[in-house]
Amino acid sequence: MTPDQFIATYAPAAQRACAGTGLLASINLAQAILESGWGASGLTRSANNFFGIKAGKSWRGPVVTLPTREQRPDGTLYTVQAAFRKYPTPEAAFQDRVALFRLLPRYHRLFRVDTVAAEAQLLKDCGYATDLQYPAKLVSIVKKYNLTRFDS
Template identity: 35%
Template sequence: MPQKRRYTARRTTTRRKSRKNNNTTVILLAIVALFVASYFGYKRYVQYQNDTKVEMAQQEHSAFVKKIAPYAVELGKTYGVLPSITIAQAILESDWGTSSLATQYNNYFGIKGDDPSNTKVLQTKEYTNGQWITINGRFRVYSDFRESMKDHTKLLVNGTSWNSQQYKQVLQSKDYIDAALALQTDGYATDPGYTSKIIRIIQKYNLKKYDEGIK
């Protein structure tokens, strides 16, 4: 009898250990499952956030183009400046209308001026002697974006105060690629990558379609 009781006690202890091990395994599996679910859930959340940001950006970009394209076409018909160039420059210079110069002063093209009554001194970056430097520039202030767009067009048509023919090649260009190259050679911007940036924007957002019937 004592031996039988000892055998029963050993069996009971073994069953308890087995149940304990099983419980531990279940808990560990639950923790792993929770971790996996949380990990993939987080990845889905991050992907959703990224997709949402991309979609919002696309909507904002589309809205910006729709906002300025009709007037760019109107100016193109009147003055001969390709609308795709006008729109692409506005996108690049104003960062889709979000720059301080654009949001506060309706200047979409970084146009500078001399008259203190209609200009504002702001910091800007210029590419000089192979490097970017920060300088203070006096920029035009406009009542609305259309005024800025018209001033930009007239700048290309009339040139600068020191060279009325400065942007002659831009005006004579028959397509956006030639016009973008002319902007660089005629000295519109100091950025050495300006031409390629303008061309990429036009191609990516199919801005060429706005040039139909202009020239």
């Protein structure tokens, strides 16, 4: 799938998931691009999981267990086996991302910012990703593909 095809296919799901929440569809879509490798990751292909969302203790749905790379605050990379949420459809993954942010108090600050840079930085600060360059990567994707056109 080309970048244009990916964006055309999944931008509507990102917009629907973020509508009326204060979250930016551009960041939602950029995360899907980054986390799924444009939909090519094994996690996305096997579980419709575009966001690398792990199956925590409260998850009651199906899971898939795969290796994942994490990064310590000092920059050291390591690999762990993790259980990830499995979704019936891509749309369900986009919706669940927003539901997770509403559910977990550590993400509530995301609903109070309104810029791409601020939302990207807060995703890192709230513990969504361990990659030290995560905010910069998201902002770069948003800019390169003009994803702000999907923000309402």
